Amino acid sequence: MMDRYALVGSPVHHSISPQVHSLFADQTDQVMDYVAIEVKPDEFIRRVRQLADDGFKGLNVTVPLKNLAWEFADIRDDHAELAGAVNVFKFDPDGTSRGYNTDGIGLLRDLTQNHGVELKHRRVLVLGAGGAVQGVIVPLLSAEPESIMIANRTVAKAEAIVRRVRKFGNLQSCGYEALADRTYDLVINGTSMGLLNEVPPLPDTVLNPGGYAYDMMYGRKPTAFVKWGQQHGAAKSLDGTGMLIEQAAETFWIWRGVRPETAPVIRELKSG
Secondary structure (H helix, E strand, C coil), X not given: CCEEEEEEECCCCCCCHHHHHHHHHHHHCCCEEEEEEECCHHHHHHHHHHHHHCCCCEEEECCCCHHHHHHHCCEECHHHHHHCCCCEEEECCCCCEEEXXXXXXXXXXXXXXXCCCCCCCCEEEEECXXXXXXXXXXXXXXXXXXXXXXXXXXXXXXXXXXXXXXXXXXXXXXXXXXXXXXXXXXXXXXXCHHHHCCCCCCCCCCEEEEEEEEECCCCCCCCHHHHHHHHCCCCEEECCHHHHHHHHHHHHHHHHCCCCCCHHHHHHHHHC
């Protein structure tokens, strides 16, 4: 029987993950099937158990399920443990669920390797405090920025992330209203507001001239946040396509023990 994998989350209809993993499989001569399955939070545990019982070898987990996945995992790798969020499951033959977080690896590789963004000694602003953001903070801190500020509507959620991982670097939190007189070299949108074609309430001066804007969301057209970056003088305003492909490559290695090349997949999807 062909090995089966899936993406679970809500919404998933827009996801390019099935296409990415299909391209990886063709590139590396792996025989596998990958599908996207709509799963709501209130049915998460039941559906994941069902998929594991049905023989699925692993799952990707997207919004809004990453924190639930962390709670569900029997074993978690260091990235997932620190993040408090899981975006990858690998199921052992005995039914053990192993949880991983590849989001931060994907973001860091896309920023630094694909786009040449230097993070050392830079001031970074991260918007949002959900599962996606939880997964990227420690990897971002490993690049030695001057500081990272997490801004969120509910400040307590941002503060919770800071308390968990502040030992890894200069990490702070605030609400959006506190950004009025602050500026940053890189602004990363980790909110899901792009699904509504909206942007968090940011001051016009928050991005330093020649800085970078990065949306962890992606779409066939420029996202609302990518447009915001273009309108506010970003040297580069990027969406999360490269992040998705880079984290998928890390996921593929976890599942298959083979590391695919990402550059040709990025080129193909960007040209499409």
